Amino acid sequence: MTAALAVSTAACAGDEAADSGSGTQQSSPSATALTPETLSTITQYTGVPAGKATGQPIKIGFINADSQELTIATDEAIRAVNDQLGGVKGRPIQLVKCVAGSPEQAQQCAQTFVSDAGTVAVLQGTIDADVTAFHTTLSPKLPVLGGLPLAVADAAAPNSYYLSSGQFGGIGAVTYAKDYAKARKVAILSPAGSPANELAIATLQQALQAVGIKVTIARFPLDATDMTAAINQSEAASADLLIPAVGIPQHCVVLSNSLQKLAVYTPVLTFAGCLGADVRKTLGDYPRWNYLGFSVSAEASSSDDLTAWQVRAFNEWFKPMENRSVTRNGAVQMFQTVLTLVKILSAIPGDGITPASAGNAMKKFKGPVFLGVPTLTFGGVPNMPAIGSLASRVYVYLGNDGWRDTTGGKWLEPPVLNLGRQGQQGQGQQGQGQQGQSPGQNQSQSPGQTR
Numbered sequence: 001m002t003a004a005l006a007v008s009t010a011a012c013a014g015d016e017a018a019d020s021g022s023g024t025q026q027s028s029p030s031a032t033a034l035t036p037e038t039l040s041t042i043t044q045y046t047g048v049p050a051g052k053a054t055g056q057p058i059k060i061g062f063i064n065a066d067s068q069e070l071t072i073a074t075d076e077a078i079r080a081v082n083d084q085l086g087g088v089k090g091r092p093i094q095l096v097k098c099v100a101g102s103p104e105q106a107q108q109c110a111q112t113f114v115s116d117a118g119t120v121a122v123l124q125g126t127i128d129a130d131v132t133a134f135h136t137t138l139s140p141k142l143p144v145l146g147g148l149p150l151a152v153a154d155a156a157a158p159n160s161y162y163l164s165s166g167q168f169g170g171i172g173a174v175t176y177a178k179d180y181a182k183a184r185k186v187a188i189l190s191p192a193g194s195p196a197n198e199l200a201i202a203t204l205q206q207a208l209q210a211v212g213i214k215v216t217i218a219r220f221p222l223d224a225t226d227m228t229a230a231i232n233q234s235e236a237a238s239a240d241l242l243i244p245a246v247g248i249p250q251h252c253v254v255l256s257n258s259l260q261k262l263a264v265y266t267p268v269l270t271f272a273g274c275l276g277a278d279v280r281k282t283l284g285d286y287p288r289w290n291y292l293g294f295s296v297s298a299e300a301s302s303s304d305d306l307t308a309w310q311v312r313a314f315n316e317w318f319k320p321m322e323n324r325s326v327t328r329n330g331a332v333q334m335f336q337t338v339l340t341l342v343k344i345l346s347a348i349p350g351d352g353i354t355p356a357s358a359g360n361a362m363k364k365f366k367g368p369v370f371l372g373v374p375t376l377t378f379g380g381v382p383n384m385p386a387i388g389s390l391a392s393r394v395y396v397y398l399g400n401d402g403w404r405d406t407t408g409g410k411w412l413e414p415p416v417l418n419l420g421r422q423g424q425q426g427q428g429q430q431g432q433g434q435q436g437q438s439p440g441q442n443q444s445q446s447p448g449q450t451r
Contacts, residue, residue: 032320034084034313041313042085045370046342053087057094058345058353061113061142063106063134064125066099069330072321074125077338080317088345088353095123103130110137121145121345121358123337124160135160143359145341147333148294155384161362163340163369163376164294165390170200171414172392173243173269173292174207178415180394180407181267183240185214189230189255190245192219201245211415224251227258242266247273249282256287269394272329290396290406295336296371297395298328300403310371332371339370373411390414 034042039050064070074095082092096119098109106129113119114137122138124146135157138144144160154160155168177183186208190201205215218234220227236242236259246252252274259268268289280286298315302308318331344361345353367376367388376388391411396404 034080034316037309038313038316039084041309042339042370045310046085046339046346048086048089048342048346050084051086051090052084053082053090053092055091057092058088058120059094059096059116059118060341061109061119061122062095062097062125063100063109063113063122063127064097065128066101067126068324069326070125070334071097072324072326073331073334074123074338076317076321077335081338081342085342088342093342100127100129100134103133105129106131106134107137110134114138114141120353120355121341121362123334123341124154125334126150142355143362145337145344145362147337149386155381155387157386159359160386161365161378161388162386163337163372163388165387165392166294168381168384168387169294169390169392169414170271170292171204171207172390172412173204174211174213174415175412176269176290176292176394176407177208177213177241177243178211179412181241181269183213185216185235185239185241187234187236187239187242187266188215188217188245189227189234189236189242190217190219191222191224191251193222197245204243207415220251224254227255228262231258231262231264236266237262237264239266242268244268244270247271249274249276249278252276252279252287253282256283275327275329277325277327285399286397288397288399290394292392292394293329294372294392295332295369297393297403297405298332298371299401300395300405302405303409307371314371336370336372340365340372343370 043050062071062074064074078093078095081087087093096113096116098112100106100109106127110122110133113122119142122142122144124144126148127134127150130153131151132153135144135153139157139159142159144157146154146160146162148164149155149162149166149168154162154166177186188201188204190197201217205217208215216233216235216239218230218232220230224230231237234242242264244251244255246255252270259265268287269292270289272291272293274289275286275291296302296307296311298311298318302311314332314335317335318326318328321331344365345358348357348361363378365376365378365388368374369376373389373391378388379385381387381390391413393411394406396406398404
């Protein structure tokens, strides 16, 4: 699916908490001390005893767009690991950050990382640019670990590993429509004028029709201030489910207002891009829709004890960031990525943590992901070796910060369909989806996605 159909985790402009370019992590006060229960929950996952990390640092690159959210979350996750969670087998992580807002900058960041003989791996946040050259430069030298792939170049990279399917798991909406909404007719709304978006919508339409669901599609202008015509054209009022491909605040607000004006109460399934502060500020609250995503919700209850403990641990760590322009969605993405990195590197025998051993360990990592999918199989999705799982989750917003797990603790696998068309070339957040087969995971437990 395109970025319009993806979980949008990129924040707005950066602030003083984010570096303006390459450099090592800046020193700052230690994070709030975590409780013994939280320390136990996290170290049980990473396999590293709690305590302050000492000794020779392990150098890790970090690339992100010029935004404050993921940088703050990554800094705080690294700080907690180094100060309280034992580092990587007792060694602290030295984070070397690089900002990329263009393909050229992304490639320059990659060149900076590979030119430093001490760097063993790279963490990837969100890059709003073509990452083809970035991966081409890195893949022979350094492995990449990321939470959310946005481009086809991410999914196809031979030495990169992503802990969720990102935009490529959006086809899980078909499973939700069929098995949970019991839909016979689905209405789809999409912004007009994007070839990549058209491919994604065509893929979704074919997948829905392949499982016997009737589909009606309508498009609205990118600068739409009212979606009445598109809603009516889509026949949303008579559909069993409405799937709007909206991912920017303007479209989310306009859609919500237009549905209310028309008194259309068809259940909505959309993506977490509508869960930003701008949407809430304009509407007074988030729309009471179903949201598809790819990690555990830190705001909905879980019947699974282990997951419930992980949610408690995350929320305790996250609390100091509540007033720092960091959403739980972005924080979960980077928290789970950092902890997974620690778990993977700490399992490498002896002291020989090198780019080669790190990449090999990432490729063989089967999960689970902290606050994420229970199993991963890298190389299991055709044409997308960097994607370890296509599973997704759905949560419904009840209003007043209340959430309910719509899928009852189950992960959604996309249907195994031969749609006869794989994804085409895409760039940055304009990358489009590919229809690939599931890697054959059995993911019947553990909860779902973050805001």
